Amino acid sequence: MAIRTGEPAGRLARLRRTSGNVAVVAVAPYLFIKVLWAFGLFVPTEEMGGADWRAANAATAVLAAVGIVLALAFSRPWGERLPAWLVALPVWVGTGLLVPMLLLAPVLGPAAMNRDQDAGAPDFWIYEQILVMISLVGAGVGLPLALLGYARARWPEALGGPLDRGEPAGSSRALQATAARLLAVGCVLLGAVKVYWAAGGTLGIDPDRLDGRDIWWHLLTLSTGVWALAGAWGLVVLATRRGTRWFLPPMGAAWISSGMLFSYSVYNLLTLTDMQQPAPEHPLAAAATREAGAVLGVLMGMVVLLVLHDRRRAPGGDGGTSAPERVRVG
Template identity: 35%
Template sequence: MTSTTPADRVRGVAAWTAVAATVPYLTLKLLWLTGHPVGVGSADELDRLWTANLLTFGMDAIAVLLALSFVRPWGRRTPAGLVAFPMWVATGLLGTILVALPLSLLVQLVSGPGTGAGSDDGPVGTMAGWVVPVVYGGFTVQGIALITAFPLYARQRWAGLLRSRIGDLPRSPTLALQRTLACVAGLLALGVAAARLYWAAGGTTGLPQAWADEHNPGVAVMDGVTAVMAVAATVALLVPVFRIGPERRLRVPLAVAWTAAGSLFGWGSWQLVAFGTMTEVTELRRAVPGPVPLVQAGQVVAALLMLVVGAIALVERAAAERTAAVESAG
C-alpha cells in the first residue's frame, strides 16, 4: 500500500478542484456548440462564434487532462513535453487572468459601471449578466488549483532540477546560440512591452478606430499586465543564460520565465487566432492597422524563442546529469 504525504493530498485536492472548476465552462460551451443560446442573445451569434467556442472548449478539455495527469499513475509516465507544453500555455493564460481580473475589477470600481473587462467569447452586450462571472470565476478557481497542483507534481518528477543552482547549468557549445536567441527574444519582448504600455496609458496610435473611440479600461489593464510579463520574461531568461548569480537557485528565474513567457505566448496566440476565426469581427479585422497584429505576432515569436532557449538549456542539463551518473557508476 502506497503511503500519501500531505503534499500528495494537497496535490490531489487541487487537481480535482481544477477538474470540477471546468464543468460550468465546458457545459456552457457544449450548449453553445449544439445551438442552445443559453445566456446569449440568439442562435445566430452562436453560429458566428462556433469555431472560437470549439477552440475554447478544446482548451478547457486539455486542462482537465492536465489536472488528471498530476494525480493519476499514467501522468508520471507521460512524456515530459506532453505535460510541460500545455501546462506552460495554461500557466500563462490562467496566471494572467489571476493578475488582471482583480485589477480590472478595481478599475471598474474606481471608474464606475460599464467600464469593466469584457468576455473573450463575444460581444458582452449580447450576453446575460451571469455569463462573465461564471466563466471568469471558473477560470480563477481553475488557475489557482492548477498552479497549486503543478509545482507539487514537478517537485516529485523533477526534484533535481528544482534543487539546482544557476551555476549548475552546463557551459555547452550551444551557449553562444542560447545567448543570441535570448537577446533577440528580449528585444522583441521589450518592443511588445513598449507598445502595450503605450496603449495601456491611453495611447491610440496604431489602434483601430473602434478601439480608439471607446478605450476599455479592462483592455488597458490587460495591455499593462502583458507589458509587465514581457519585461519579467526577458529579465528572468537572461539571468540563467548569462549565469548571473551562479549560486542562486534556478527555480526562481525558471518560474518567472515560465509564467511570463507562457502569458506572452498564450494570449498572443489567442488574440491572433480570435481575429482569424471570429466572423463577427470581420469588419473590425479589416480596420485593424499593422501595429496590432504585429505586436501580437511579436509576443508569440518572442515567447517561442524563450521556449527554445529554455528547452535547449534544460535538455543539455539533463544529458550532463545522465553522463555524470554513468561515469560515477563506472
C-alpha cells in the same frame, strides 16, 4: 537520529491530489457552458450564435477538457508515465493563459459583466459570467499547485536549487546566451509598445476607435507588456547564469511569459472575426504585435528547453537518475 523523509512526500502527495481535484471541479462549469455556446444554446447575444463565435467556443471547450485531463494527470500515478512533451506543451500554453488572467480576474471579471450589461446582454448572461470567472480562478489556482507537486516529483531540477549548477559536456550555453539577448531585445520592444498603449499613447491606435480603449483593453495590454519585460529578464538570467542566486524566479518568469505571448497571440487570432468589436489598434499595428508575440513566445520556449536540458545533464543536476524520495500519489 532518525530522519523522517516520508512526511514531506506525504504532504506533497496530498497537495497534488487536493489541487488536482479542485481544478477538475472548477473547470467543469466552464466546459459545460462552452459546450452549450458551441452548439448555439443560451448564448447572450445574437452575434455570439454565429459560426465564428461557435468555433471559438468549441476551441476553448477543447482547452477546458485538456485542462481537466491535465489536472487528473498531475494528481494520479499514471500521469508520471506520460511522455514529457505530451505534458509540457499543454502546461506551457495553459500557464501562459491562466496565470496572467488570474492576477487580473478581480478587476476584469466585474468590468466584463458591466460592459456586457451595457451592451444589452440578458440577465442569465451575468450568472454564466460568474461561473466562468469561478472556473478560471479555480483552474488558475488548482492547476499550478498540482503542477508544482507533479514537477517536484518528476523533474526536480526544473524547480529548485541554485541558478548555476555547472556546465555539462557539449553545453549550448553560448547559443543560449546569444539567442536570449536577441529575444530580450524583441521582448523589450514589444513590452514598451504595450505599456505605452496601456498608458494612453495613441501612436499605432486607429483614431476612429479611441473610444474602444476600455479598462478591459488597458489591463490586458498592460499585462502583456509587463510579462514581455519580465520574460526578457528571466530569459537573459537563465541563459547567462547571472543576475540572481536561485533558479526558480527567472524560470517562472520566462516560462509564463513565453507561454503567455504565444497563447494570447493565437487566441487573438482565433477570435479575430468581423462580428467582434474591432480592436482599437490600427490593423497593421495589431497584426505586427500579435505575430511578434507568437514568434517570441515559441523561440523563448525553445531557449528554456535548452537551459533545462543542460541543467539536467550538469554535474550538479540529477543526470536523469530517479530521486530516492520520488512521490507516488495513491
